[in-house]
Amino acid sequence: MAFVTSADSTTDIVRLDAKGLKCPMPIVRTAQAIKEIASGQLLEVLATDPGSVPDFAAWSRTTGHELVASDVDGGVYRFVLRRK
Amino acid sequence: MTAPTVERELLPFLEAAVSETPVEEIETFPAVNTSAEQAVKRLVIINWSGELDRMWPTLIMSTAAAASGYRTSVFITFWGLLPFVKDQKRIVGETWMQRMLSLMQRPGISHLKLSKMNFAGMGPWMIGKLSKQYNVAQPPELLEAAQAMGVEFIPCQMTMEMFGLKREDMIDGLGEPAGAATVLELMTEPNTASLFI
Numbered sequence: 452m453a454f455v456t457s458a459d460s461t462t463d464i465v466r467l468d469a470k471g472l473k474c475p476m477p478i479v480r481t482a483q484a485i486k487e488i489a490s491g492q493l494l495e496v497l498a499t500d501p502g503s504v505p506d507f508a509a510w511s512r513t514t515g516h517e518l519v520a521s522d523v524d525g526g527v528y529r530f531v532l533r534r535k
Numbered sequence: 536m537t538a539p540t541v542e543r544e545l546l547p548f549l550e551a552a553v554s555e556t557p558v559e560e561i562e563t564f565p566a567v568n569t570s571a572e573q574a575v576k577r578l579v580i581i582n583w584s585g586e587l588d589r590m591w592p593t594l595i596m597s598t599a600a601a602a603s604g605y606r607t608s609v610f611i612t613f614w615g616l617l618p619f620v621k622d623q624k625r626i627v628g629e630t631w632m633q634r635m636l637s638l639m640q641r642p643g644i645s646h647l648k649l650s651k652m653n654f655a656g657m658g659p660w661m662i663g664k665l666s667k668q669y670n671v672a673q674p675p676e677l678l679e680a681a682q683a684m685g686v687e688f689i690p691c692q693m694t695m696e697m698f699g700l701k702r703e704d705m706i707d708g709l710g711e712p713a714g715a716a717t718v719l720e721l722m723t724e725p726n727t728a729s730l731f732i
Contacts, residue, residue, distance in 0.1 A: 475677075
């Protein structure tokens with residue numbers, strides 16, 4: 452997975468850069484990335500698509516992966532998900 | 536107070552009917568699934584049109600659904616088959632009429648027309664420009680993502696025959712060609728959303 456920087460243990464946060472991607476690609480890349488991490492591990496996703504705010508909330512509810520944090524900093528949205 | 540004649544005559548039947556009906560039968564409701572694990576959600580799309588502005592929602596919805604854990608099936612039929620012909624195929628079909636059709640409507644995911652404002656290719660060119668400018672994923676990329684996420688594309692056996700399309704004309708990774716009964720079965724599974732695009 453090209454976008455994912457590596458993680459050695461379950462306590463590490465894996466990061467996914469989805470900046471610039473438009474619907475549905477942030478969700479698609481996130482779904483692919485979360486498969487690569489262990490249960491309980493965190494995945495941080497950065498995105499610039501404003502539609503990703505409701506979409507990540509919906510995706511979390513649908514898939515059961517907890518949305519631990521969701522915030523915005525200068526046009527960059529950050530979502531932290533915990534793999535179920 | 537005495538009940539009216541009709542009611543009095545019906546009363547024994549009503550009482551019998553009520554006493555014969557088991558309580559469980561009256562009070563059985565389907566269990567409501569609240570957690571994501573319990574209910575497998577499904578999306579079924581009948582992809583009929585094959586035009587650029589309709590292939591986009593088909594590919595976006597099916598890819599997003601698969602990414603959200605939905606079992607996703609796309610039944611590709613009629614014009615909707617043509618985007619799933621290999622891009623490099625220019626003319627497909629066996630009879631002259633089938634080949635003529637493919638000349639009039641070039642198959643392949645990279646050669647889609649708009650359902651409106653096509654203007655001999657001007658419309659798709661402009662939409663293509665705009666979508667790239669705004670970094671919107673293009674149909675070939677979305678199709679690749681859909682297949683990677685496990686979206687099942689089921690070609691319609693009947694229209695494949697009518698268009699003279701062979702399996703080797705179509706892209707790799709498609710499901711077994713099937714018919715209406717297969718789609719109906721999928722569409723009537725529980726927790727299924729169905730779209731005709």
